[in-house]
Amino acid sequence: MKNRVLYTIDKRELDKLIGILVRDGFKVVGPTIRDGAITYEEIESTRQLPVGWTDEQEAGKYRLKRRDDDNLFGYVVGPHSLKKFLFPPKQRLFGIKKSGEDGFVFEARQPEPPRYAFLGVRACDLAAVDVQDRVFKQAMSDPYYAKARNEAIFIAVNCPEPGGTCFCASMGTGPRCSTGFDIALTELKTTFTAEVGSTRGQELIEALEHETTDANTSHLVDLMMDIASEHMGRSLDTNDLPSILLENLQHHHWSDVAKRCMSCANCTFACPTCFCSNIEDQTDLTGEHAERWRTWGSCFTLEFSYHTGGYSRSSPAARYRQWLTHKLASWHEQFGVSGCVGCGRCITWCPVGIDITKEATVIADDYRQSRSRQESASLEEVGS
Amino acid sequence: MITAVAERPCMVCGDGSPMEPAWARIVAFHQESSNTASYSLQFVDPEKRKQYQFLPGQFNMVYLFGVGEAAISISSDPTCCDTLVHTIRHVGSVTFAMNKLKEGQCVGLRGPFGSHWPLESCRGRDILLVAGGIGIAPLRPAIYQLLKNRDQYGRVILLYGVRSPQDMIFKEEVEEWQERRDFQVLITVDYPSEEWTGPVGVVTKLLRRVRLDSQRTSVFVCGPRVMNRAAAHSFLSHYVPEDQIYVSLERNMRCGIGQCGHCQYGPKFVCKDGPIFSYASVRNLFGKDEV
Numbered sequence: 001m002k003n004r005v006l007y008t009i010d011k012r013e014l015d016k017l018i019g020i021l022v023r024d025g026f027k028v029v030g031p032t033i034r035d036g037a038i039t040y041e042e043i044e045s046t047r048q049l050p051v052g053w054t055d056e057q058e059a060g061k062y063r064l065k066r067r068d069d070d071n072l073f074g075y076v077v078g079p080h081s082l083k084k085f086l087f088p089p090k091q092r093l094f095g096i097k098k099s100g101e102d103g104f105v106f107e108a109r110q111p112e113p114p115r116y117a118f119l120g121v122r123a124c125d126l127a128a129v130d131v132q133d134r135v136f137k138q139a140m141s142d143p144y145y146a147k148a149r150n151e152a153i154f155i156a157v158n159c160p161e162p163g164g165t166c167f168c169a170s171m172g173t174g175p176r177c178s179t180g181f182d183i184a185l186t187e188l189k190t191t192f193t194a195e196v197g198s199t200r201g202q203e204l205i206e207a208l209e210h211e212t213t214d215a216n217t218s219h220l221v222d223l224m225m226d227i228a229s230e231h232m233g234r235s236l237d238t239n240d241l242p243s244i245l246l247e248n249l250q251h252h253h254w255s256d257v258a259k260r261c262m263s264c265a266n267c268t269f270a271c272p273t274c275f276c277s278n279i280e281d282q283t284d285l286t287g288e289h290a291e292r293w294r295t296w297g298s299c300f301t302l303e304f305s306y307h308t309g310g311y312s313r314s315s316p317a318a319r320y321r322q323w324l325t326h327k328l329a330s331w332h333e334q335f336g337v338s339g340c341v342g343c344g345r346c347i348t349w350c351p352v353g354i355d356i357t358k359e360a361t362v363i364a365d366d367y368r369q370s371r372s373r374q375e376s377a378s379l380e381e382v383g384s
Numbered sequence: 385m386i387t388a389v390a391e392r393p394c395m396v397c398g399d400g401s402p403m404e405p406a407w408a409r410i411v412a413f414h415q416e417s418s419n420t421a422s423y424s425l426q427f428v429d430p431e432k433r434k435q436y437q438f439l440p441g442q443f444n445m446v447y448l449f450g451v452g453e454a455a456i457s458i459s460s461d462p463t464c465c466d467t468l469v470h471t472i473r474h475v476g477s478v479t480f481a482m483n484k485l486k487e488g489q490c491v492g493l494r495g496p497f498g499s500h501w502p503l504e505s506c507r508g509r510d511i512l513l514v515a516g517g518i519g520i521a522p523l524r525p526a527i528y529q530l531l532k533n534r535d536q537y538g539r540v541i542l543l544y545g546v547r548s549p550q551d552m553i554f555k556e557e558v559e560e561w562q563e564r565r566d567f568q569v570l571i572t573v574d575y576p577s578e579e580w581t582g583p584v585g586v587v588t589k590l591l592r593r594v595r596l597d598s599q600r601t602s603v604f605v606c607g608p609r610v611m612n613r614a615a616a617h618s619f620l621s622h623y624v625p626e627d628q629i630y631v632s633l634e635r636n637m638r639c640g641i642g643q644c645g646h647c648q649y650g651p652k653f654v655c656k657d658g659p660i661f662s663y664a665s666v667r668n669l670f671g672k673d674e675v
Contacts, residue, residue: 330648
């Protein structure tokens with residue numbers, strides 16, 4: 001394990017940190033309770049955090065519950081991720097109007113993003129930003145995303161208590177933050193330990209009352225994270241998974257899932273890496289002004305695959321297969337990483353509790369078993 | 385095979401973001417058939433006109449004020465990028481709206497996008513082009529290039545299938561091509577008129593009339609899905625190598641830059657990895673339903 005330098009700061013210093021960020025012109029976004037769930041919203045004080053709350057998560061189930069302590073970050077991820085800030089669900093890309101003889105002029109362009117400071121984000125959320133970087137920050141980058149993301153500050157929190165649908169350990173993204181943060185906190189009784197991940201993070205720590213964490217506490221944090229890795233609510237064997245899934249596009253299990261799947265697209269909206277969007281062009285009633293809007297799209301809708309020849313994926317089975325094989329398999333070829341960070345949101349927020357880890361495992365196990373049967377049969381043949 | 389984006393011409397678009405179109409004026413118009421027309425376009429901004437280049441088989445996103453955007457292949461000579469031509473069949477909302485425009489009016493353009501016909505790597509080989517209907521439009525830039533550099537290729541053959549003789553587009557040009565001794569052009573129709581004396585039936589039936597040297601032939605296919613499928617499979621059964629059969633695929637392209645996700649075909653983004661694929665690179669997906 002890499003040698004981490006940790007600082008210890010008193011919990012009360014967190015409000016000072018928020019104050020500094022606000023003073024420096026950042027919009028501070030952190031977890032807060034809204035409509036019975038913990039969501040990411042703009043906050044100004046630690047009082048707005050879900051102090052003393054935790055969440056219970058299972059397939060298709062999410063409940064908030066009181067903790068028996070006053071921890072600030074004693075829960076895991078809610079339905080929101082950083083996606084809605086870096087890649088807004090609905091955004092005007094431009095507005096134009098007719099001008100003179102057959103000409104057009106731009107009236108509005110894609111807006112400028114605010115400077116965000118994300119507080120209390122998890123290892124899986126940081127990994128998801130890295131995944132979306134590969135979509136929106138390539139040769140042809142999305143200007144809004146690139147700017148919002150480059151200017152953002154990430155004050156992350158490690159997860160000592162994984163939730164019921166978490167499987168970041170299987171996906172290699174958590175529970176401890178390894179990259180992509182300016183500061184990564186671990187919450188203890190009255191203090192945080194803080195690991196610095198950038199010079200900006202170092203400057204922020206310098207501005208707070210801090211001391212170097214002693215070896216015992218540092219070891220305790222290591223231990224907490226090791227234990228957390230072993231207590232994931234879910235797990236997924238990713239060994240050869242991309243090739244197994246792509247070789248099993250005709251497996252009967254796709255139709256079995258489709259019998260339960262309502263094609264509601266909840267999973268794609270809750271997913272922190274799903275990036276598909278719809279482009280909508282429209283005019284006002286005068287016909288003089290036109291706008292282009294981009295809204296989150298979903299491969300679960302029928303019209304998503306519409307083209308002049310018809311619909312590429314008309315059955316729900318094909319749409320679920322597209323989503324799952326994209327996440328866990330073809331994403332690797334497209335972007336060099338898995339499209340799944342193991343946050344478990346799609347499992348929790350599926351109204352019928354479809355579980356990506358279970359569905360993928362059914363197909364993979366079936367394939368692995370039949371392959372090992374074939375191998376032992378061919379060995380017997382050689383033996384006889 | 386995926387062509388590295390770096391080797392391709394730069395995209396021309398509006399100045400704000402890759403999703404903003406740049407304005408181009410319709411400088412000429414030519415009715416090709418009852419429902420198809422060719423539009424010659426010039427970027428209004430002289431800088432963009434100078435900057436714009438494309439390769440045979442690439443496409444633009446054509447934007448109509450408030451109506452929307454459609455992916456349309458470029459059908460003109462890639463060595464004359466000053467004016468580019470889109471040949472459009474009026475079938476959807478954008479293309480219907482296009483039909484109402486007159487010379488001198490403007491459309492929005494972003495492009496060029498996508499992969500191109502591999503004319504470089506196919507030097508020295510026989511080139512067999514298979515076009516179905518409007519599918520001849522993205523092949524025409526390749527034909528111009530092949531005829532301009534005729535000595536660098538073996539035999540050049542075009543198999544062109546249309547619904548009826550009246551539906552044929554680029555008619556005068558096709559007749560000129562037929563006159564050439566160094567270009568074999570065979571045309572078939574599904575529904576012959578009384579005057580029609582040529583072959584009748586699907587385009588793959590023309591294969592019987594061609595002497596195919598399968599090992600030294602590269603095939604470029606562009607047509608409706610059913611035709612692409614039938615053509616690819618019949619060339620495979622004639623032992624044309626998998627990596628020498630190139631097919632232009634149609635999918636729902638919305639952004640052109642691999643970000644909106646609509647055109648995904650397995651792991652491929654048809655807008656940037658395609659639309660032209662070698663059969664070898666999509667073997668596992670080709671012809672599968674609902675992918």
